[in-house]
Amino acid sequence: MVYPTEQIEELKRYCTKLSVIPEGDVTFLHTEGLRLPAGCEPAVCDALLCPVPKDGYPSRLFLSTKVVSPYTRNWNCDNRRIGERNWFAFSWKVDIKDPTLTQLLVAHLNGFAKEK
Amino acid sequence: MAEEQLEVVEIDVFEFAERGEEVPHAKVYKVRIDGETVRVDTPTPTGELLLSKVHKRPCAFELIEEFIHHENAVVEPSESVNLRKHGLKGFITAHKEIVNISINGKPYHIERGKRTVAEILLKIDQTPEGYILMEEQDGPPLPLPPNLPVEIRGCEVFHSQPQSGGSS
Numbered sequence: 001m002v003y004p005t006e007q008i009e010e011l012k013r014y015c016t017k018l019s020v021i022p023e024g025d026v027t028f029l030h031t032e033g034l035r036l037p038a039g040c041e042p043a044v045c046d047a048l049l050c051p052v053p054k055d056g057y058p059s060r061l062f063l064s065t066k067v068v069s070p071y072t073r074n075w076n077c078d079n080r081r082i083g084e085r086n087w088f089a090f091s092w093k094v095d096i097k098d099p100t101l102t103q104l105l106v107a108h109l110n111g112f113a114k115e116k
Numbered sequence: 117m118a119e120e121q122l123e124v125v126e127i128d129v130f131e132f133a134e135r136g137e138e139v140p141h142a143k144v145y146k147v148r149i150d151g152e153t154v155r156v157d158t159p160t161p162t163g164e165l166l167l168s169k170v171h172k173r174p175c176a177f178e179l180i181e182e183f184i185h186h187e188n189a190v191v192e193p194s195e196s197v198n199l200r201k202h203g204l205k206g207f208i209t210a211h212k213e214i215v216n217i218s219i220n221g222k223p224y225h226i227e228r229g230k231r232t233v234a235e236i237l238l239k240i241d242q243t244p245e246g247y248i249l250m251e252e253q254d255g256p257p258l259p260l261p262p263n264l265p266v267e268i269r270g271c272e273v274f275h276s277q278p279q280s281g282g283s284s
Contacts, residue, residue, distance in 0.1 A: 093282055107281045110248050
């Protein structure tokens with residue numbers, strides 16, 4: 001899958017390095033050094049943005065660690081092996097019609113800043 | 117003799133004010149702002165330019181001109197100040213109580229201090245139930261938790277986008 005260049009450029013602002021990891025029929029966006037919202041521990045981690053349906057969700061954000069945030073999250077994906085690395089994800093459903101990659105990422109990151 | 121030849125290279129506005137002398141034309145004017153001496157290469161800088169000399173911006177700070185006989189006057193950011201004005205000894209800055217912030221690229225006034233996400237979103241007729249408030253702070257816009265206060269000092273840059281996620 002090819003993502004629009006301007007969306008890729010915008011997404012780059014959120015991390016120190018952006019690359020893609022193709023696996024099966026999904027192209028994951030690998031955001032290294034992703035900045036997390038205030039109150040998260042760690043404040044920065046690596047992540048994989050999956051902008052297409054996965055595991056019954058319209059999109060998913062996999063993180064390199066179980067982030068501690070102001071709200072307790074339901075981490076329902078443990079040690080998922082993608083790109084020869086283990087990833088974690090919490091149950092968070094994002095429904096936006098035709099989001100840009102940044103809008104999608106922010107909506108997932110808001111899972112750390114929103115109660116429900 | 118041409119006037120340019122009489123022009124002094126650099127003068128200190130404060131020294132002339134103290135002596136009660138007229139400030140001559142110069143290439144560079146040394147001006148005191150909050151006790152710091154800065155150099156200005158025009159006799160009529162704007163308030164914004166003078167603030168920038170001490171790394172401050174009009175969205176958070178006011179510039180006040182001080183005269184030798186203790187009179188003070190607020191200088192607007194776009195207002196030109198005559199550095200050769202008689203008795204002008206320098207400037208001080210003051211944190212504004214009502215500061216400017218930017219939300220989705222547009223400027224808004226808000227009271228300085230701890231504000232809620234709801235108060236900030238209200239400026240653009242939005243609520244935390246419907247919209248995520250994000251702040252750009254040395255990086256990209258990141259979501260702000262609606263239950264925590266936001267420290268407003270002036271010049272903050274916010275963005276909003278519709279709420280779209282939830283635990284499932």
